[in-house]
Amino acid sequence: MALNTEVAADTNAPAITRILAQFVATHPSRGWSDAVDHEAHRTFLNWLGCAVGAARHEAVGAALSAVQMLQPAPQAQVLGRSDRLDMASAALVNGISSHTFDFDDTHLKTIIHPAGPVASALLALAECQGASGRALIDALVIGIDVSCRVGNIVYPEHYDRGWHITGSTGMLGAAAGCARLLGLDVGQTTMALGIAASQPVGLREQFGTMTKPLHPGAAARAGLMSALMARQGYTASPRALEAPRGLLQVVSSKCDWAQASDELGQRFEISFNTYKPFACGIVIHPSIDACAQLRAQGIKPDQVERIELRVHSLVLELTGKKEPADGLAAKFSVYHGCAAGLIFGQAGEDEFSDAIVNRDDVVALRRKVVATVDESIDEAAADVTVVLRDGRSLRVLVEHAIGSLQRPMSDAALSAKFHALTDPLLGVARSAELIAAAWSLGDSADLHGLTALARP
């Protein structure tokens, strides 16, 4: 028998579980600027396109086959497929799908992908409950605020320790959003957050396997169920987040409590959300962007003698694969990224297909990329000079890549990204209808029209 009664350091943490629950339960509908509300639509649109686009991936198929062993009731739509599942299973599978291409949104302050856990839980619940689009958008803003604020409390120590922060904070965002959508009161919402606190999901060791996208999916499911249980009177500690043996002190040695309440209800973390224009790790984006700009200036691949790339050491450390054998490996090759940017002007899932990665002209061009480390260049920047056969050279310096907070993707670019993801499954016309439905989500009476459009 061994019983240890010592407790961790901070016994005086503010009551953030309750503070956040109060915000979730009582903040007014659309109690934010039009810019925040528009950002919520952008977040939803981007998440939806990613989920539909990956629907045929084998990870989604495997998860779906497992869930079907439970003979689930047809309550909610699996995006991009004909299947319907009970709402918790739909939250799981759509959450997996939305993160499978690693093409979803990023809260850069914490590297959280916030929509996966939150939107996946909310759409399934909203569809099943007949909630309005406005209620969903409200819950999305609020749920993402909760998970990202919690991320701000513990980042970076929590992430450095090995947690995949998307899934280890996402269940709280999903619980918060679902509590809001269910109309739970402050006490019940406190319990929902408390129940979810015991269920963090995700290890960085899983990166590169199907279990990485399981993290937002399982977090979506856990958060949704936590809210349903709280509604039925299930109890948890009202200090489940902040107590010495509560979630945050257990999973992080850094706990900056003020991040929970600073400008709560005034500053919304969804404002800091970003969307990837390119279907690969974010450190390659400035290099792709620079090469796409060179293409826009009229440079053709057959004019190129070599491409001189100067980047921070981290870029080569993370994405230094010179000869990627397939699409997955190419996502870790800044060389392939440069070739794709110059040849195609873009780098979506298509440009990371095995066929493209092994196409002769692509292979030839990436071999002309000469990368040099320059620590004076920021991790988020790239300095690219193309030297042409005729002796001329052109230089493009990208300080902030397209898709960064400083240079956000335009609404049109987000729609185009959506088309590229969904046209192969839904066709161009249906994709356009789905895009329109997503842009006007806040005005829709319910979600049935939107989910029907996401069924091929």
Added chain:
Amino acid sequence: MALNTEVAADTNAPAITRILAQFVATHPSRGWSDAVDHEAHRTFLNWLGCAVGAARHEAVGAALSAVQMLQPAPQAQVLGRSDRLDMASAALVNGISSHTFDFDDTHLKTIIHPAGPVASALLALAECQGASGRALIDALVIGIDVSCRVGNIVYPEHYDRGWHITGSTGMLGAAAGCARLLGLDVGQTTMALGIAASQPVGLREQFGTMTKPLHPGAAARAGLMSALMARQGYTASPRALEAPRGLLQVVSSKCDWAQASDELGQRFEISFNTYKPFACGIVIHPSIDACAQLRAQGIKPDQVERIELRVHSLVLELTGKKEPADGLAAKFSVYHGCAAGLIFGQAGEDEFSDAIVNRDDVVALRRKVVATVDESIDEAAADVTVVLRDGRSLRVLVEHAIGSLQRPMSDAALSAKFHALTDPLLGVARSAELIAAAWSLGDSADLHGLTALARP
């Protein structure tokens, strides 16, 4: 953008995910002594009685109501109730039920309650799949071996940090057991453990709330689903347990890897499982035991002038409530424990009811208990002297309470405990049938007879 590439200390950990998977997938059926096989039956019986006994508790009712929102298919039985649920939800609810009274089994080396996550997942899966009782017992021994060995690797640091180790290792035991029951090969079993590794459940902050018993329930569910997903080809890191950013280095600074493989397949952790004779925290058990022994020697409450209790300081620190107001508080009162032992000779759920706790004779007797701290007495011991009105005094020294490894509950005592838990729900005759079915589980062709008996 912030990307951190540093890793934790131990990059050379042995491949324990794979080592354990190899054991799970290939160890022979009943590849252990008769004593181990009998202990598995005792573990199952004790778990089953606890789950049936708590079936009407409000925690179970609330969880069930939430799950029913998913309109689950009737694949598996909820123990002690008429409801049937899909197998994953049945695993969840039975797992909650089995730990609600805190009366289930304890692996004392780690304070893991091993049966909750493992048996709850296995019974639901076995019933649904039509597996034999032998297959279930095999999977129970093997699943518990995995979760307790993992517990041995990280205990006590992991527990001290604030994790409720039952749920944060239990999903691995459940995944291992279900992988075994499904007949997964070594590779698939490695994936099942890997998928489960991303889903630890449980914080000690939740003690005293319904979320405490959620931990084994959610772990059961997560482990079962991990095995089903692995069977469908879902992938995870094959080093999900031991890698620098794998589960164990993320949740513990103590990682004694040898605990995974030492005498693997020869020594079985289920041999070290224990069962509580009393429905309260284990530090009170020696005092109750001593008082019950005094009762057996013929001492009546009205003869008592006072009860002098000498115990380790931890006993009063954890269970020093002098005037418990209700049954829940009485579980933290060694004074009530002594009174119950002397008056009733036992301390099951009934002796912790609000009515008994407030009965005049019980209150009067517990006020006669004088507790003194004596650090020379072990935490697992108690030194009790009863001073009678006639001036005589009798002393009982309990070095190891009934229910400890040194003085295990007899099979007859386990059956009696089962009756006390289940007779009010099932009746005496049905309880006796269910007990008989549990004792002969290893010989039964399937689980349908047993689960039908557990339906009131």
